[in-house]
Amino acid sequence: MAAPDSIRRLLALWLVIPLLTLILISAIPGYFLAVRAANDAYDNGLLDPATAIANYVRENEDETEVKVPPAAIEALRIDTIDKIFFQVTGPDHEVISGNAVIPNPEIAMDNTGQSVYSAMIEGEAVRVAAISIPRRNGNVLVQVAETTLKRDRLVHDILVGAFTPAILVAFVAVILFWFGIRRALAPLDELREQIRSRTPGELSPVSDSGAPLEVRPLVGAINDLLARLAEALEAQQRFIANAAHQLRTPLAGLRTHVELMRRETSGNGSPALIEMIAGETERASHLANQLLTLARAEPGSSLPIARVPMDLRDLVSQSAQAWVPRALARDIDLGFDLKEARILGDPQLLRELLANLLDNALIHTRSGGHVTARTRLDSGNPVLEIEDDGPGIPEAERERVFERFYRVAGTNTEGGGLGLAIVREIADRHGASIALLTPSSGKGLLVRISFARLPAV
Amino acid sequence: MRVLLVEDDKALADGLLRTLRGSGYAVDHAATGELALKAAGEEKFDLIVLDIGLPGISGFDVLHQLRTNQFRGSILMLTARDAEADRVKGLDLGADDYVSKPFSLPEFEARVRALIRRSQAIHAPVLSFGRLKLHTVAKRAQIDDEDIELTPREWSVLEYLLMHAGQVISKDQMLEALCSWDSSLTHNTIEVYVSRIRSKLEKAEILIRTVRGFGYMVEDPDGGAR
Numbered sequence: 001m002a003a004p005d006s007i008r009r010l011l012a013l014w015l016v017i018p019l020l021t022l023i024l025i026s027a028i029p030g031y032f033l034a035v036r037a038a039n040d041a042y043d044n045g046l047l048d049p050a051t052a053i054a055n056y057v058r059e060n061e062d063e064t065e066v067k068v069p070p071a072a073i074e075a076l077r078i079d080t081i082d083k084i085f086f087q088v089t090g091p092d093h094e095v096i097s098g099n100a101v102i103p104n105p106e107i108a109m110d111n112t113g114q115s116v117y118s119a120m121i122e123g124e125a126v127r128v129a130a131i132s133i134p135r136r137n138g139n140v141l142v143q144v145a146e147t148t149l150k151r152d153r154l155v156h157d158i159l160v161g162a163f164t165p166a167i168l169v170a171f172v173a174v175i176l177f178w179f180g181i182r183r184a185l186a187p188l189d190e191l192r193e194q195i196r197s198r199t200p201g202e203l204s205p206v207s208d209s210g211a212p213l214e215v216r217p218l219v220g221a222i223n224d225l226l227a228r229l230a231e232a233l234e235a236q237q238r239f240i241a242n243a244a245h246q247l248r249t250p251l252a253g254l255r256t257h258v259e260l261m262r263r264e265t266s267g268n269g270s271p272a273l274i275e276m277i278a279g280e281t282e283r284a285s286h287l288a289n290q291l292l293t294l295a296r297a298e299p300g301s302s303l304p305i306a307r308v309p310m311d312l313r314d315l316v317s318q319s320a321q322a323w324v325p326r327a328l329a330r331d332i333d334l335g336f337d338l339k340e341a342r343i344l345g346d347p348q349l350l351r352e353l354l355a356n357l358l359d360n361a362l363i364h365t366r367s368g369g370h371v372t373a374r375t376r377l378d379s380g381n382p383v384l385e386i387e388d389d390g391p392g393i394p395e396a397e398r399e400r401v402f403e404r405f406y407r408v409a410g411t412n413t414e415g416g417g418l419g420l421a422i423v424r425e426i427a428d429r430h431g432a433s434i435a436l437l438t439p440s441s442g443k444g445l446l447v448r449i450s451f452a453r454l455p456a457v
Numbered sequence: 458m459r460v461l462l463v464e465d466d467k468a469l470a471d472g473l474l475r476t477l478r479g480s481g482y483a484v485d486h487a488a489t490g491e492l493a494l495k496a497a498g499e500e501k502f503d504l505i506v507l508d509i510g511l512p513g514i515s516g517f518d519v520l521h522q523l524r525t526n527q528f529r530g531s532i533l534m535l536t537a538r539d540a541e542a543d544r545v546k547g548l549d550l551g552a553d554d555y556v557s558k559p560f561s562l563p564e565f566e567a568r569v570r571a572l573i574r575r576s577q578a579i580h581a582p583v584l585s586f587g588r589l590k591l592h593t594v595a596k597r598a599q600i601d602d603e604d605i606e607l608t609p610r611e612w613s614v615l616e617y618l619l620m621h622a623g624q625v626i627s628k629d630q631m632l633e634a635l636c637s638w639d640s641s642l643t644h645n646t647i648e649v650y651v652s653r654i655r656s657k658l659e660k661a662e663i664l665i666r667t668v669r670g671f672g673y674m675v676e677d678p679d680g681g682a683r
Contacts, residue, residue, distance in 0.1 A: 246536040249466045249510070251559035256472030259562035260479075285559040317627055317671070324625045324668050335669025372669070392484070 006189075008181055009287075015177045023170050027163055034158035038151040039127065043116040043128040049076055050114075050144040054131045057140055068097060081153075085145040087119060087315055091138020102143045105130050121145055166385040187211045191219065196210070201413045203230035240295055247288045254281050286359070290439050293352040294422050309454070312375040312384050331367035334358075338357055341375040341382035345430050353426040356419040357386040357447055364390040364445070382451040389444035398436040423447075458574055459501065463519065464508040464535065473506065475507045475561060477569065487524040490514030493520055501530075503576050504569065507534045509547065517550060520549040524551035531572035535560075537553045566624035570677060574620060586619055586677075600661045607657065615658075618665060623677035625668055 056068050068086075076084045087098030095101075103119045105128070112133040120126065126145040187210060194206055203226045208219040258278045265271060316338055319331045327334035354373075360370045365388045374385040393401055402424045427434050427449055437446040460482045464470040470486055477484045485500070487493040490511045497505065505523065509516035522534060534547045534555035544555055553575075554568050578584060584591045590599045596612050598605050608613065613635055618626065628644045638643050651673060654667055664676040 146661075152634075248558035249469055249508075251468055252535075252537075253469035254474055256469060256476065256562050260475055272539075288559075320625045320627065321666065321669055322669075322676055328666070328674075333669060336671040338670065350660060453565050 003071070007185060011181045012177065015148045015163070016174050019170055019173060023163075023166050026166070027159070029164055031155070031159060034155040034162075038154040039116070041154065042146070042151055043127065043129065046116065046127060046144055046146050047114060047131070049086070049201045050129040053088065053144065054133055054142045057088065057133055057142065059130050076228065081150050082147040083124075085126070087143045088145075089141045091140065096140070100144075100145065102126075102128055114295065118148075119145070120264070127151065178299065184212070187215050191215065195222070201231065203227075204397065224322070235382045247292075248285075251281065251285045251288060255285065255404070261406070285409050288421070290356070290422055291347065294425060295307055306346040308347065310343060310345055310347055310350075312343060312350075312382055312451075313338040315347060315354060315414060316373050316375055316384070319351060319354055320417075323355075323362075326372065330362055330365075332362055333370045334362075334364050335370065335372045336375075337372060337374040339376040341384070341451075342454050343378055343382045343430075344454065345451070346426075349426045349429070353423050353449070354384070354386075355450075356422050357384075360419045360448075361386050361388040361390070361445070363390060378448075378450065380453050381456070384449045384451075385446060387444065388448045388453060389441065392438060392445045393436060401436070402434075423449075458503050459481045460573075461487060461493065461496055461502045461505045462498075462577065463487045463490070463505060463511065463516070464608070465489065465511055467504045468587075470476065472562075473565070476566065477506075480569070481513055482569075482573075490516065490519040497528055498526065503530075504533065504568070504572055504656065505533045507552070508537075510537050511607075517546060520547065520550045520552055526602050533568055535573055567677060571621065571624060574615065574622075578620065584619070586606075586663060587661065589619075589658065589663055591616060591619060600658070605657050607654075611650055611654055611657075614647065615654050618651075618673060618675045619663075622675040625672065625674045627672040629672075631672065644669055650651075 015197055052072060053068055056072070058067065068352040076086065085098070085100035085102060087100060087102045088096045089098075089104075090096050090159045093104075099270050102121060102122055105115050105117050113134070114130070115132075116127065116129050119128050125148045128143055128145045131142045133142065167450065191206065191211065205223040205226060206219055207293065208216050208223075211219050255278075258274065258281050260363055262274050262278060265274060288314060316336065320334075320336065322332055358371070358373065374383075376383055376385075376388065401420050403421065430450045430451060432449050435448045435450070437448060438444070458481075460477055462470060462473055462477065462484055464473065467488075468616055470488070473485055474486055482504075485502075487496050490513055493505070493507070494514075496502075505528070507516050507519060507682075511519065514522075519622050520534070521531055523532065531553045532551065534552045535558060536547065536555055537558040538542060539555070547555055553572055556565055556568055558608050561629075574584065578593055582592060582594045584593060587602050590602075591597075592599070593616070596609070596616075598607055598612070598615065617631060622654055625677065631647055632644070650667060658665070666674045666676065668674055
């Protein structure tokens with residue numbers, strides 16, 4: 001998989017590489033200018049010894065003679081940096097005098113009979129000054145050659161002098177680019193942080209204050225999406241609320257009528273049919289509640305869960321009102337053992353969790369049995385426990401009971417099979433753990449929900 | 458006792474009307490918030506049973522309007538919604554109690570009875586619980602017109618329990634309500650009073666159940682059809 005394009009890298013490539021290339025390209029004419037300046041500076045100096053030697057060219061009748069005094073030759077050697085060569089050739093290119101073989105000029109002499117050019121002697125680059133002296137029987141050519149060390153040094157000095165600042169400027173520019181890019185991309189980092197730190201339910205628009213002009217359309221698009229998402233979630237929530245209303249009202253009507261029917265027939269022995277309808281109505285009511293709770297509690301639903309400070313003890317006390325009569329109707333002793341256990345949670349979902357646990361316990365406990373709801377701190381962790389002395393759940397099946405619509409073999413069929421699945425969803429969303437244990441009495445089931453400790457204020 | 462039932466669902470309204478009339482209340486029915494406000498403006502009701510999910514004006518608006526118009530009777534909300542906030546909002550707007558759909562009929566009846574009794578207690582000096590009569594002004598109790606001896610503290614505990622008949626009452630709740638006359642009241646002293654009251658009420662056939670680790674529940678002697 002190819003690494004995704006990085007704006008940082010793209011900007012760096014498109015700024016730094018062209019900059020360096022441009023500096024290099026600008027160095028090429030600079031180099032030639034430097035070479036020309038160096039030659040201009042030294043070429044005149046090279047013509048002087050050539051002129052001096054030309055002055056020693058004597059002409060006899062038929063012979064050209066060059067007598068260069070040793071002092072003059074010595075003078076040619078004074079130059080400590082470069083080696084100097086000279087050569088005098090006659091009209092027929094015969095060497096008259098000299099200490100090296102110097103290539104002839106390939107270009108035409110100017111009208112003064114002088115020329116300066118570059119050549120090679122014994123593999124060394126040299127600069128040659130040539131003077132042509134007209135004679136009767138042809139031209140005598142005086143050449144003085146000089147190696148190019150001085151010139152190279154000058155070229156080098158000019159180049160270094162001219163390009164050191166340029167390279168420094170480039171270096172500073174690269175550093176500035178780096179900071180500039182970082183600075184320019186900082187709003188993107190900030191934006192990322194702003195979005196990443198959000199909870200799933202937080203759908204308010206992202207702030208674009210401080211975002212540069214170029215990023216604003218992106219922020220706008222994100223906000224647009226967030227707005228649509230919020231709308232969709234709101235629609236979903238409305239749907240759940242509506243569905244709840246639409247389902248629950250007729251169910252309430254049905255329950256009322258079934259109860260009235262039961263009372264009217266109670267004098268002459270309640271027919272099994274009515275009892276069955278009553279039972280089914282109860283189940284339908286229960287199931288409707290559970291499904292709606294599940295729709296809200298499921299992680300996928302992304303409907304926000306509240307995290308408010310609350311006490312499990314209060315939660316259980318408040319539900320006593322609803323559950324004690326139900327337990328009495330089944331001849332089950334529902335008792336409480338409530339101590340302070342403060343958590344952060346969604347009271348509505350936790351009420352549903354508790355309802356499902358109590359419902360399960362009541363369903364699976366025989367008449368005359370006991371169910372106890374307990375809240376306490378278990379070595380610092382807030383805990384909710386529901387204990388019954390019913391048949392319990394075999395060890396092997398304890399994990400599977402959390403699956404939806406799973407039922408323990410051989411149990412009565414009153415439970416919808418959703419109860420513990422709901423308990424798990426709600427516990428998960430609170431980051432609470434569930435344990436199915438055997439009570440200390442050795443009989444029945446103890447469900448323990450352990451919550452995270454309340455962060456210290 | 459006059460009751461106004463505000464519920465738009467025909468089947469549920471019909472069932473509740475039959476239930477309430479069966480309990481001996483004079484019941485009127487309004488299917489919309491507008492009709493409910495009109496009825497409440499024209500007649501005096503002791504209790505209004507108010508559905509929150511009404512077409513047109515919502516139950517919350519009706520509730521607000523009723524309390525703004527100085528309606529002094531009790532209001533029982535019927536709510537089909539899940540949201541905790543809705544319940545809190547209803548109670549804040551002046552509802553006295555609520556039941557969540559789909560409720561069971563006995564639960565509904567218990568709430569109605571409790572609210573009626575509370576509003577009655579303000580007007581009527583004598584309350585009946587089966588064979589037991591409470592003379593709320595004189596603070597006397599009678600079983601079959603025979604006085605029973607009660608200390609003032611026992612009387613207060615008994616009155617509180619009976620005013621909440623059919624409901625589960627925690628000892629904390631009792632402490633909070635009764636500590637105005639006795640700050641030395643504790644869970645243990647409440648247990649002592651309740652056990653004395655139990656023995657004194659034996660003949661009245663009023664059952665005070667103990668809810669283990671929590672409190673009490675008095676079986677409503679008037680529960681079921683009247």
